Amino acid sequence: MKKLFNIGSIALLTSLVIASCGNADQGKSSEVDHSAHTTEATAETSAPASTPSTTAAATSNTITVESNDQMQFNVSELHVKAGEPVSLTLKHVGKMDKKVMGHNLIVLKSGADVAKFTEEALKAQATDYIPQSSDIVAHTDLIGGGEESKIEFTLDKAGTYDFICSFPGHAGIMKGKIIAE
Template sequence: MKKLFNIGSLALLTSLFMASCGNSEQSNSSQVDHSAHTTETPAEAPATTSATTSTTSNTITVESNDQMQFNVNELHVKAGEPISLTLKHVGKMGKEVMGHNLIVLKAGADVAKFSEAALQAQETDYIPQSSDIVAHTDLIGGGEESKIEFTLDKPGTYDFICSFPGHASLMKGKIIAE
């Protein structure tokens, strides 16, 4: 019986020793310096939802991604001056499954009606024949970009959308020409 007690005692002491070692590890990990951690937004996080172009330049870059988002939903430009707009697809998916374009529509255009017509225009990359189009980029996939140049002659609010099927409800915004 004495041997069982000694083996049991040894097992108990071993368990306590292992548990205390585990606790010292936890103690050490709780002393980790977390001051290096910040609450800043990571670089790959989606950008802000609005942007303003410079008052002296109408040069704009709009990013699109694999989550069906533009990084901006409002742009301000000078009316009557040339605009250079680059659409950059920062995602990885191909244009067959997550294609994006940016179509600028005339002020007052019916966006819903235009979007319906776009669904029927697969052979032209979902860009229908329409007098409501001011300018449009090409349909692009991940890692690609497309640049357009146009002028909004009159002050006003102009809608822009992505016409890829199902995207216009989320990928839309306004250009305000002042």
């Protein structure tokens, strides 16, 4: 009986350790600018990353998306104005290092094959899981806890564009849609 209790205790502790995935702090910041466009900040859309919302409407083209140590974006749907510059900041509000819980945000062209793109991303470790692809509209850097990365891009046509985190194992959960109207 004692042996069964120890095995159960070990299994429970192992589950808790796996769920927590470590705790490394990293305080450096990184910024990427993929466009010469500048945008005045008229409104910023953000919700706490600990409670992801199924939709988040950005009424302007200046957006902040948060990611966390629980493999979540705080939004799954964004609305922007087609043909106007978009300024998007990804903030990793967690504490884990990018080697353990790295996040990026990749905006894909409308109609891109997300599953195929994700497979290619897994092979692109040398470029922080961002493959060479004509399906990419824009992407942030891969960041760890406490870091942020900013991108600027324009979605010329109205439509729906997927966004994902391409860190291994994240794209199935960390994904959403940008609706350009």
